[in-house]
Amino acid sequence: xxxxxxxxxxxxxxxxxxxxxxxxxxxxxxxxxxxxxxxxxxxxxxxxxxxxxxxxxxxxxxxxxxxxxxxxxxxxxxxxxxxxxxxxxxxxxxxxxxxxxxxxxxxxxxxxxxxxxxxxxxxxxxxxxxxxxxxxxxxxxxxxxxxxxxxxxxxxxxxxxxxxxxxxxxxxxxxxxxxxxxxxxxxxxxxxxxxxxxxxxxxxxxxxxxxxxxxxxxxxxxxxxxxxxxxxxxxxxxxxxxxxxxxxxxxxxxxxxxxxxxxxxxxxxxxxxxxxxxxxxxxx
Amino acid sequence: xxxxxxxxxxxxxxxxxxxxxxxxxxxxxxxxxxxxxxxxxxxxxxxxxxxxxxxxxxxxxxxxxxxxxxxxxxxxxxxxxxxxxxxxxxxxxxxxxxxxxxxxxxxxxxxxxxxxxxxxxxxxxxxxxxxxxxxxxxxxxxxxxxxxxxxxxxxxxxxxxxxxxxxxxxxxxxxxxxxxxxxxxxxxxxxxxxxxxxxxxxxxxxxxxxxxxxxxxxxxxxxxxxxxxxxxxxxxxxxxxxxxxxxxxxxxxxxxxxxxxxxxxxxxxxxxxxxxxxxxxxxxxxxxxxxxxxxxxxxxxxxxxxxxxxxxxxxxxxxxxxxxxxxxxxxx
Ligand SMILES: Nc1ncnc2c1ncn2[C@@H]1O[C@H](COP(=O)(O)OP(=O)(O)OP(=O)(O)O)[C@@H](O)[C@H]1O
Ligand SMILES: [Mg+2]
Numbered sequence: 001x002x003x004x005x006x007x008x009x010x011x012x013x014x015x016x017x018x019x020x021x022x023x024x025x026x027x028x029x030x031x032x033x034x035x036x037x038x039x040x041x042x043x044x045x046x047x048x049x050x051x052x053x054x055x056x057x058x059x060x061x062x063x064x065x066x067x068x069x070x071x072x073x074x075x076x077x078x079x080x081x082x083x084x085x086x087x088x089x090x091x092x093x094x095x096x097x098x099x100x101x102x103x104x105x106x107x108x109x110x111x112x113x114x115x116x117x118x119x120x121x122x123x124x125x126x127x128x129x130x131x132x133x134x135x136x137x138x139x140x141x142x143x144x145x146x147x148x149x150x151x152x153x154x155x156x157x158x159x160x161x162x163x164x165x166x167x168x169x170x171x172x173x174x175x176x177x178x179x180x181x182x183x184x185x186x187x188x189x190x191x192x193x194x195x196x197x198x199x200x201x202x203x204x205x206x207x208x209x210x211x212x213x214x215x216x217x218x219x220x221x222x223x224x225x226x227x228x229x230x231x232x233x234x235x236x237x238x239x240x241x242x243x244x245x246x247x248x249x250x251x252x253x254x255x256x257x258x259x260x261x262x263x264x265x266x267x268x269x270x271x272x273x274x275x276x277x278x279x280x281x282x283x284x
Numbered sequence: 285x286x287x288x289x290x291x292x293x294x295x296x297x298x299x300x301x302x303x304x305x306x307x308x309x310x311x312x313x314x315x316x317x318x319x320x321x322x323x324x325x326x327x328x329x330x331x332x333x334x335x336x337x338x339x340x341x342x343x344x345x346x347x348x349x350x351x352x353x354x355x356x357x358x359x360x361x362x363x364x365x366x367x368x369x370x371x372x373x374x375x376x377x378x379x380x381x382x383x384x385x386x387x388x389x390x391x392x393x394x395x396x397x398x399x400x401x402x403x404x405x406x407x408x409x410x411x412x413x414x415x416x417x418x419x420x421x422x423x424x425x426x427x428x429x430x431x432x433x434x435x436x437x438x439x440x441x442x443x444x445x446x447x448x449x450x451x452x453x454x455x456x457x458x459x460x461x462x463x464x465x466x467x468x469x470x471x472x473x474x475x476x477x478x479x480x481x482x483x484x485x486x487x488x489x490x491x492x493x494x495x496x497x498x499x500x501x502x503x504x505x506x507x508x509x510x511x512x513x514x515x516x517x518x519x520x521x522x523x524x525x526x527x528x529x530x531x532x533x534x535x536x537x538x539x540x541x542x543x544x545x546x547x548x549x550x551x552x553x554x555x556x557x558x559x560x561x562x563x564x565x566x567x568x569x570x571x572x573x574x575x576x577x578x579x580x581x582x583x584x585x586x587x588x589x590x591x592x593x594x595x596x597x598x599x600x601x602x603x604x605x606x607x608x609x610x611x612x613x614x615x616x
Contacts, residue, residue: 012398016398016399101392102394102396104388105395105408107361107362108360108361108362108386108388109408109412110380110382110383110384110413111411284363
């Protein structure tokens with residue numbers, strides 16, 4: 001089927017353009033750095049454990065607490081990378097082919113145009129899933145092998161990270177059907193910026209009990225729900241203890257409702273349909 | 285035995301193909317009516333009415349910016365017309381099925397340059413819906429046809445301009461098309477490459493393929509096209525059979541011992557633009573059949589005829605004349 005031909009073409013392009021090796025190499029470097037950092041922090045902390053961790057069971061709780069925090073911090077970086085990778089690889093996927101005219105030989109084949117849009121999107125989505133499993137799974141394993149700590153809900157958490165990336169992918173796919181690559185990249189990053197800032201406004205607003213700030217944050221997350229997916233993922237993947245410790249970066253004062261997941265899926269589908277709609281009709 | 289079977293099989297296929305092309309031939313390959321395309325304020329194609337008979341090599345000529353490429357894009361469904369009707373092989377070009385029997389070499393021949401030549405043809409063959417089995421023979425055959433068999437495993441990023449144009453041409457023939465659009469197929473080619481393209485066009489024509497050709501290389505067009513349309517500012521100003529066009533423009537030179545007014549008057553009836561220069565006279569005639577008439581006239585007037593030379597005007601001259609003349613009436 002021609003849609004899958006386009007998808008496999010997307011893989012081949014990533015491979016030939018060395019995307020695969022760069023992502024793998026730097027991903028490994030990231031994991032290695034994390035492992036080394038985690039190791040030395042552990043060594044340091046265990047040399048001078050706080051009072052309540054001097055007993056055996058207390059120590060165990062303490063270590064899993066440290067591991068949980070570290071893992072979430074690592075995942076925070078991965079969430080960033082997921083957004084960046086999704087945006088950078090997809091901003092030019094269609095826009096670049098339009099501006100270089102390579103699209104002309106594709107769309108003049110006896111295939112519907114939406115096969116090209118969805119075929120590319122599918123290819124990038126599969127690569128995104130692999131990336132998330134590699135990076136988030138890698139972090140989880142590093143922590144597990146070092147301390148035996150395993151986070152709650154790893155599958156659900158990673159799925160939310162994938163969903164976050166898919167949102168970015170779908171926006172970039174849509175933008176690419178009518179914007180040049182650069183403008184499309186700016187569009188995606190600005191939307192991400194809104195979501196990011198909105199998320200913090202919401203958190204701080206909730207901490208200070210400011211109704212308006214929370215509202216503003218919610219509106220921002222409706223405009224761009226990607227950051228909310230990360231917050232829900234981190235909420236799922238951390239032990240309750242951290243949440244009580246109210247660690248500022250990673251714990252939630254204001255929890256998004258589960259309905260946001262449904263909203264996010266609908267959101268990305270709307271963008272995909274809009275991408276197909278625009279691309280089917282535009283001059284090439 | 286196997287070989288025989290293959291040949292037999294091939295024969296059947298060719299016959300099937302012929303039958304199909306004959307069926308298609310009963311209707312024009314392309315017909316448009318009052319086709320128009322605006323890009324914002326710019327009118328790229330104004331009012332284009334055109335019929336391309338099946339099985340012919342059709343030249344689409346006109347100055348830069350006349351709207352030739354835009355027309356091809358409308359015929360391939362790349363661009364939606366602002367107004368007017370288009371039918372390509374009896375179908376609307378926006379529909380994918382209409383493109384199953386067409387091939388296209390775009391003006392800007394840029395392809396996925398991270399693919400190797402062989403892979404490029406294979407991928408595009410798959411997009412045409414061809415089976416892997418078919419492609420195994422089709423791809424090497426086409427590579428050879430465009431003299432790129434030695435570069436089958438070279439990435440397109442290492443191809444020269446002319447090589448890219450040739451692989452693009454091969455790509456346009458993957459599906460044994462009934463209709464091929466070539467937008468300036470020789471713009472990047474050396475004389476050998478141009479000859480190669482000419483041979484390819486001849487071969488396609490023999491197989492019954494209709495070819496729609498945009499080109500500024502009029503000597504090429506003159507050698508390959510059966511019919512040409514001249515377009516200017518997005519309108520067809522003239523369509524002609526190539527042979528008629530070249531014959532019609534026959535310019536005749538004669539040298540006589542004297543050129544009395546009676547000669548000029550008589551010639552005026554036979555042709556146009558009679559020019560007398562001492563004992564040399566030239567005129568334009570619409571048909572080669574006029575040439576003996578001219579000889580008879582000089583005899584009747586009792587003149588001595590030293591030279592009577594019918595010359596052929598080149599397509600280039602015709603092009604310049606047609607494009608530079610605004611109204612259609614006083615051409616040539
Ligand atoms: N995408 C576009 N947006 C705006 N104007 C366009 C676009 N494409 C073509 N035009 C304009 O339409 C007119 C016709 O362009 P077209 O490319 O069809 O000409 P052409 O006959 O192929 O010329 P050439 O011989 O130079 O290839 C030109 O004036 C051109 O500027
Ligand atoms: Mg052109």
